[in-house]
Amino acid sequence: MEQYFEIIFRTVILYLLILVIFRLMGKREVGELSIMDLVVFVLIAECVAFALEDMEKELFPQIFPIILLFLIQYLNSLLALKSKKVRDLIDGDPSLVVKDGIINEEEMRKQRYNLDDLFQQLREERVPSIKNIAYAYLEPSGKLSIFLKDDDPLIIPLIVDGDIIERHLKMIEKDEQWLLETLKTKGYTNSNEIFYCCYQDYDLHVQLKGTPIDGKQ
Template sequence: MFIVVLRSLLFVIVLFITTKLLGKKHISQLSLFEYIAGITLGDIAGEVILNSSLSVMHGILGIFVFAIISYLADVISLKSKTLRNVIEGTGTVLVEDGKLLEGNLKKEHYTIDDFSTLLRQKDVFSLAEIEYAVLEPKGMLSVLLKKENRPITPKDLNMKVPSEKAPQTIIMDGNIVYDSLTKAGKTPSWLRMELEKLGVTQDNVFLGQVDSYGELTIDIFDDKIKLAEAQERPLLLATIKKVQADLEMYSLQTDNKEAKLMYRKNANKMEQVKNKVKMYLGDNI
């Protein structure tokens, strides 16, 4: 029993090192070759662990031989498209120009039920919605919807939208992540002030993130506490609108032509400012 435990611990370490050397590709969606290599590595480890008559060194050697073969296959795949197609396979078109290619479906041994399941995983429930679909070498289905069935994007509406960056996690499990706080361009004093606005303490924050607009979003340990909502952007937009409305009102109230012209001119400027910043302030109307 003790020998089995020791062998298990040893091969866990060996397989961990092997997987780290092979890279993240081998723990994502597997190609056919990677699938075979993965099964073989696990089978070698399991056999040596449970069979005390087998040499541990032979098992480790076998694992590293398969790891080297797998690594060389990756290198070859990078250098030759022909060999890459042989090792990793190629995609199979299942729908083209809105028509289901039954021959290719049978070639991949997929039934219409299997195909329908893959479509539902892509939130597609009708074949009529699809323009093009291909079964990738790693078993995933890529779908291109017909143009009329695709979601509308700001580009379709000729709308300009601000670029966004990945949010920075600045609080984790009640502790400040200072590197992320610096990347977000914020300081500990700013963070304390923002937490005071929300009415919470740092110790009660499970997760805190800063978005592209510099706003703090938090999740707290005690879900029963109701957080105050951040109002800076809505208040700023409301202030701009009020200034514009006041200027327009002043232009209507005065009889002085120069003053009327000045008020209208500045009201138009505020209108331009509002149109430029409203997408950043949460108003897309």
Template structure:
């Protein structure tokens, strides 16, 4: 049998074995690797490459070695889940490198990181000054977690005591010009509604590359033809503007009428509507 047939058959066999091994080990194996996973991954790949191209080598021995390394990796991960001490040994521990805006040089040297490398990791998080950082930790997988000082953190609605609506994941209802009915049902919409919304935007279904419905029931689309300008959804801003106009009209009616009973009614409803507007503004501001 020609050598190329052996190589093709072994390649397909080990491709399947590596896929099964990775599925057994879990998603962790394809994420950022720990020390042990890094070593195991390189070794498993080397074994597979050697057996595939080494025509004189034993196929059974290669499969055995692959199974052994896969089992050991699985066993290490299992024990690491059960034992914190073993996890620290096999996967490493987090190291604090910045505290109260000051770099801990000894910890940095211990992890064999330079100032330039630390600066690069901070810049990836849009942090350009060490002094702005309250706390920074170098994780076992080589990533940096950083907490800015309170005065340097961006304001959030919670800081302003604003109540915000819960956001749900957007549903992709159109992809490559095709309607995805399951996502449309999850969004609580139908095809009739979708066609109506596309008509409002002045676009056709076959020109839509991607269409998504957000948790407010508004649709945004990305077109194949990027030169076409699609208007932004305006239902919520229009509703807010209408409510404000009604509230203003009620105030005007209360000032213009001479009937005290009507004046009190207009004033009361104007105050209630203003309270409603204040509550709904975070939802309707877009």
């Protein structure tokens, strides 16, 4: 009977601990988990399994790796929040696999993403033909984001957290010099102070770092 109480006690403690940890790690859909998230979740599951299987060992030494994994993930999330470069390094970056109805073979090979995968996801999104696609991005989660030619103009981020995204400039056939000069005409002289800048309807939408939600500087 004592063993059953020990099992109940460990199960409740581990359940509450995992519930708190996952709550603190933030809200993300399962399909949007990064590689780092998946690694942490798998390792936490293994630690929980060991804690429930080995009843002879004390509980805290078996809980400690779970807490350590949470701290690693929490530190990673803070670094990723402050730096887009860290986010790109850990989570990866969307890959442009279709542009103006043309499949990007080089990017497909780089991502080890074949035509069968592409056509399957197009069928799932009810897109009848490649030629109808303006842009299709393979997200780090493996989901295909599709923008049709008849859709509203695509919003393209050019600056995120002060970092200029050069590959997006190439998409609109512009360069960094054009971006900086255009920002200067709008009164923005330092790109590092820009939280978000996007290209929409042939114009730039800019938000500075620290802008309150009411939009007033």
